[in-house]
Amino acid sequence: QxxxxxxxxxxxxxxxxxxxxxxxxxxxxxxxxxxxxxxHHPGKAPQLIIFDVNKRPSGVPDRFxxxxxxxxxxxxISGLQAEDEGDYYCCSYAGSYTWVFGGGTKLTVL
Amino acid sequence: xxxxxxxxxxxxxxxxxxxLTCTIxxxxxxxxxxxxIRQPPGKGLxxxxxxxxxxxxxxxxxxxxxxxxxxxxSKNQFSxxxxxxxxxxxxxxxxxxxxxxxxPFDDWGQGILVTVSS
Numbered sequence: 248q249x250x251x252x253x254x255x256x257x258x259x260x261x262x263x264x265x266x267x268x269x270x271x272x273x274x275x276x277x278x279x280x281x282x283x284x285x286x287h288h289p290g291k292a293p294q295l296i297i298f299d300v301n302k303r304p305s306g307v308p309d310r311f312x313x314x315x316x317x318x319x320x321x322x323x324i325s326g327l328q329a330e331d332e333g334d335y336y337c338c339s340y341a342g343s344y345t346w347v348f349g350g351g352t353k354l355t356v357l
Numbered sequence: 358x359x360x361x362x363x364x365x366x367x368x369x370x371x372x373x374x375x376x377l378t379c380t381i382x383x384x385x386x387x388x389x390x391x392x393x394i395r396q397p398p399g400k401g402l403x404x405x406x407x408x409x410x411x412x413x414x415x416x417x418x419x420x421x422x423x424x425x426x427x428x429x430x431s432k433n434q435f436s437x438x439x440x441x442x443x444x445x446x447x448x449x450x451x452x453x454x455x456x457x458x459x460x461p462f463d464d465w466g467q468g469i470l471v472t473v474s475s
Contacts, residue, residue, distance in 0.1 A: 248418050250401055283461035285402070292451065292465035293402065304463065336402050344407065344415035344458050348394075351401035 251276065251337055251349040258355040259327045269320040269337030269349045277318035281340035284313055284322045287351075288333040297322060324354070332356045359384035361452050361466035369446075369473050375439040379452030379466060386410060386428065390455040391435045392462055393426060395448040403448075407455070408435055442473045 252270045259265040269276065276282055284297035295304055297313040300320065310331075313322045320337055337349035365377035379391065393405040406416040406426045414426040420439070428435040439446055449470050453462035 250403070281459055281461075285462075287402075292467050293462075294465075295461050295463050298461040298463075338402075338404070338461070340459060345417065346392075346404040346407075348402040348404055 248347050253349040253352045256353045258357055260357045261327050263327050264325045267322045267335055267352045271318045271339050275339040275341040275347055276320050279340045282320045283338045285336045286333055327356050329356050359464050363452050363466045363469040369442055370475050371443055375442050377437045377450055378434050381433045386430055386433045390458055392453045393437045394451045397448040444473050447473045
């Protein structure tokens with residue numbers, strides 16, 4: 248079970264938008280609408296920010312949005328803020344009650 | 358919000374067994390799926406496996422031969438054992454909750470660093 252490829256890093260200035268991709272296969276991202284995204288600040292517990300491809304838990308700003316096309320899921324963060332800096336991971340259901348994470352993307356707010 | 362707390366030795370010798378426990382507060386362990394996830398230093402998150410109290414555990418195929426997840430409803434705890442550890446098992450280990458098998462991990466423990474070294 249290999250990690251889903253994500254760009255190692257992305258960056259943007261405050262107020263700008265960035266998009267992070269997550270490339271899966273027809274066995275995971277492409278076959279199930281159970282893609283979630285997590286924000287991780289070092290030293291803290293990861294936090295769920297997107298589930299079921301494009302749904303936001305309560306309390307997550309609508310600056311965070313996501314979508315899926317074929318085997319690729321994407322997370323877009325609009326109106327970048329300094330506190331958005333951190334690591335972002337996609338996660339997909341992979342069948343047989345198993346899950347697979349993406350390799351993670353480091354977001355730098357310039 | 359449920360509280361999850363990982364506990365266990367922070368140092369394990371190579372070839373020995375890593376054992377961790379996750380204690381759940383303010384919620385019933387019988388109502389959810391419980392998951393172990395780890396993050397090696399400088400690397401990404403890795404799903405290890407999950408368990409529901411009345412079902413058998415499910416494991417990452419790449420770890421399945423060395424991992425056992427169990428649950429103790431009387432103590433509101435679930436546990437992780439990793440056999441024959443090597444330095445590659447050095448990681449921060451997280452326990453997390455999912456509301457059902459197809460639900461995301463919506464609550465996490467703070468994580469515990471386990472180092473494999475002689």
